[in-house]
Amino acid sequence: MKRGVIRVLIIDDSQIVHTVLARAFAEQPDIEIAGDAFEGRGGVGLALELAPDVIIMDINMPGMSGLEAIEEILAEKPAPIIVFSAASKSIADLGFRAIELGAVDLVEKPAASDLTELKDVIEEKLVRTIRTFADFKVMHRFRRRRPAHSPPTAPGRLDDETGRSEPPGAAPFHGGERISAAALEHTHPPRFGAFHVIAVASSTGGPQMLTRFLGREEVGALNAGIIVLQHMADGFMASFIDWLKLFSALPVTTARPGDFVSPGVVQVAPGGSHLGVDGRGRFKSVDAPPQFGIRPSADVLFESLAEAFGKGLVAVVLSGMGSDGAKALPAVKRNGGYVVAQDEESSLIFGMPKAAIATGCVDRVLNIAAMPEFLAAYCGQVREKNAR
Numbered sequence: 248m249k250r251g252v253i254r255v256l257i258i259d260d261s262q263i264v265h266t267v268l269a270r271a272f273a274e275q276p277d278i279e280i281a282g283d284a285f286e287g288r289g290g291v292g293l294a295l296e297l298a299p300d301v302i303i304m305d306i307n308m309p310g311m312s313g314l315e316a317i318e319e320i321l322a323e324k325p326a327p328i329i330v331f332s333a334a335s336k337s338i339a340d341l342g343f344r345a346i347e348l349g350a351v352d353l354v355e356k357p358a359a360s361d362l363t364e365l366k367d368v369i370e371e372k373l374v375r376t377i378r379t380f381a382d383f384k385v386m387h388r389f390r391r392r393r394p395a396h397s398p399p400t401a402p403g404r405l406d407d408e409t410g411r412s413e414p415p416g417a418a419p420f421h422g423g424e425r426i427s428a429a430a431l432e433h434t435h436p437p438r439f440g441a442f443h444v445i446a447v448a449s450s451t452g453g454p455q456m457l458t459r460f461l462g463r464e465e466v467g468a469l470n471a472g473i474i475v476l477q478h479m480a481d482g483f484m485a486s487f488i489d490w491l492k493l494f495s496a497l498p499v500t501t502a503r504p505g506d507f508v509s510p511g512v513v514q515v516a517p518g519g520s521h522l523g524v525d526g527r528g529r530f531k532s533v534d535a536p537p538q539f540g541i542r543p544s545a546d547v548l549f550e551s552l553a554e555a556f557g558k559g560l561v562a563v564v565l566s567g568m569g570s571d572g573a574k575a576l577p578a579v580k581r582n583g584g585y586v587v588a589q590d591e592e593s594s595l596i597f598g599m600p601k602a603a604i605a606t607g608c609v610d611r612v613l614n615i616a617a618m619p620e621f622l623a624a625y626c627g628q629v630r631e632k633n634a635r
Contacts (some may be wrong), residue, residue: 253381254281256289256299258316259331268303269364273368278377287311291319299326305356306332314344318388321349325385325551329376331356334482342483343490346454349388351380355480356444371540379451379568379596392591442510443471443626444556448545450478450567452595454487454609456615457565458494461513463619467496471561471626472508474552475502476518476545481518488515504532508556516543523551541571549575558583561622565615566594570602580608585625587611587618 255278257268265283272278281299284290288311294302302320306313317328328350330342342353352372357364449456457475457634466473479487491499495513500515508528516522521533521543533551538544545564549572552560562579564572566589576586586609588600593615603609613621 252276253278253301253377254299255279255377256282256284256290256293256297256302256326258284258287258293258302258313259305260285261305263362264305264331264356266364267365268369271366271374274370274530275374278374278510284411285350287313287316287465291316292321294320295324298324300381302326302328303331303373303377304350306330306345307338308411312341314348314409317350318521319323321385321388323385325349327351327380327383327385327524329354329373329380331373334480334486336486339483339486340489343454345488349385351383351385352376352451353483355482375568376451397629428487443469443559443561443629444474444508444552445469445471445561445563445565445622446474446476446545446548446550446552447565448476448572448599449565450569450571450596450599452566453477455566455595456589456593457491459615460565460618461491461495461497461499464496465619469623469626470510471622472510473497473512473513474502474508474548476516476522476543478541478550478571479518484515484518491515502530504530506530510600516548517533518543521547523547524555526555528555533570539571541569546575547573550578553579553582553584556582558585560584561625562586563618564588564603564609566596567599568596569598571599573599573602573606576603576606576608585610587613587622589618590614 255272257265257280259265269280272280281297282288282293284293286308290304304313304316313330318330320326330345330350332338332342334355346353354376355368400560408467454477457477477487488499488501491513497511497513499513499515501517502522506529507512508524508530519542521534521535525531531550533547535547538546549562553575560579561574562584579586586603588603588609590612591597594600604612611621
């Protein structure tokens with residue numbers, strides 16, 4: 248069925264943002280502005296009245312905050328909410344809280360004074376995201392009955408206050424557990440080849456999936472190096488890593504050039520450059536242009552890991568737009584690695600897993616809820632086989 252015009256509601260306290268969005272959307276024949284609100288309470292009222300296809304919302308607004316507005320809208324008349332906000336540390340932290348509450352994606356807003364950059368971001372990123380979520384069905388969420396600044400609920404539990412429903416059997420909440428920087432610096436390599444490396448690539452919908460994956464007790468018990476590559480604007484990356492620490496059963500750190508891939512740690516690819524490893528399993532920056540507009544790219548990381556770790560590599564492709572990671576999967580298989588893709592049912596956006604499956608290189612297609620237990624069993628069986 249042919250999609251009609253996408254009706255967008257804009258909730259932002261900046262007149263400049265409203266003006267630039269109006270100009271940019273006027274050039275898109277399939278997008279129209281259904282309404283404009285300049286603070287959260289008015290935005291909630293228009294969302295209930297107009298039932299837009301997509302909502303674009305800032306977080307930091309006078310009166311009712313963006314977080315409160317998100318809760319009200321998703322409790323009363325759910326619609327896909329794209330957070331369009333600055334990426335200063337404090338605001339970015341709130342952005343990931345919005346993801347917990349049910350927002351579907353974050354798009355970084357440049358400084359409002361830079362109108363050219365603002366227009367470019369709108370045309371290159373925001374318009375694409377609007378089209379992606381135009382037909383997306385959002386579930387009702389329960390309102391919270393706790394302060395907005397309180398810590399998130401344990402992944403894997405059903406929270407009657409937020410309405411977040413996660414698979415049973417998840418690990419207890421590990422938030423607040425801090426690992427010193429010194430403990431995460433690896434100046435000496437672990438015994439090379441003695442552990443599996445699980446490389447996880449994700450894009451749109453990835454943050455939601457990663458919290459469900461990393462919080463499980465099976466992941467905490469894995470004697471594996473876990474590398475996460477999430478497509479994310481550079482400005483959000485520090486807050487993203489801090490946010491993952493609240494959920495993860497393992498310590499989370501940045502995969503810095505010079506550090507070794509190490510078991511029992513989640514190492515997140517930094518933004519701005521491609522990530523690879525050398526022949527000893529030490530991270531390195533890869534000086535190459537973006538691939539399909541993406542940097543870091545899962546294709547670059549997977550190919551590099553395949554050469555270094557061979558049959559010790561498990562490549563995992565989670566929810567995301569596009570096809571990043573798919574091109575490298577033949578190299579993973581040639582070197583003896585194993586490939587897992589998320590299934591369509593549990594993916595927020597099925598683009599990346601679908602492209603991976605289409606290569607014919609995927610060994611297992613799994614629901615996100617089943618991945619931790621499966622990977623624990625797979626790694627254990629391989630270790631037992633090698634020990635014979």
